[in-house]
């Protein structure tokens with residue numbers, strides 16, 4: 001039994017974004033994940049521009065309410081506030097003017113959600129600015145974006161410059177299709193991934209964190225599963241530096257995985 005899973009990306013603050021629509025749903029998600037070993041979760045509602053920061057006091061209240069509501073069923077669960085920030089958001093400017101942290105809890109880690117509609121032009125500049133100011137950017141679920149699938153060298157540059165990648169457990173299970181699944185596997189094969197998270201928006205009658213842990217253990221190793229679903233998350237919580245294995249360059253030979261798979 002796994003008992004210390006850390007989810008760094010979930011939409012479980014009720015009624016504030018496209019995630020859980022009420023506290024009942026949030027409790028359902030948390031109980032399911034808790035029963036299968038999750039003990040820490042960063043609740044990371046979407047936030048795309050400064051005007052949305054008005055909702056932060058309400059988010060804090062809702063989180064405190066959620067913590068109290070899940071105490072009986074999930075006594076050892078720890079919830080932290082974070083955000084999934086839009087890539088065109090002037091994060092540093094907003095934090096300075098509003099006097100409000102947009103980090104994962106009280107750490108230096110910042111979660112950025114890429115756009116599905118197309119690549120944002122200034123991602124590398126934004127990462128650079130955040131890093132220069134002492135923050136550590138985490139890019140959420142890049143495996144789901146067609147533009148990264150088509151040109152992994154963009155991600156390679158990010159990773160080589162210290163941006164951490166977080167993939168979604170359901171990507172590994174094929175929930176978003178085979179292309180995403182195989183791309184996700186390749187990102188892990190290349191040592192580009194630092195976290196596997198749930199990105200839970202609603203209840204699924206299964207623990208995405210446990211499924212992800214089990215999948216990584218089976219296809220790679222339990223050591224890697226520990227790193228991607230427990231240890232690196234604990235480092236975020238404790239604001240410690242995450243050191244990954246040397247990222248591998250995107251080898252053409254790796255693409256033969258597809259050829260092997262589809263017998264082409």
Ligand SMILES: [Fe+2]
Nearest residue numbers: 009084113199
């Ligand atoms: Fe998300």
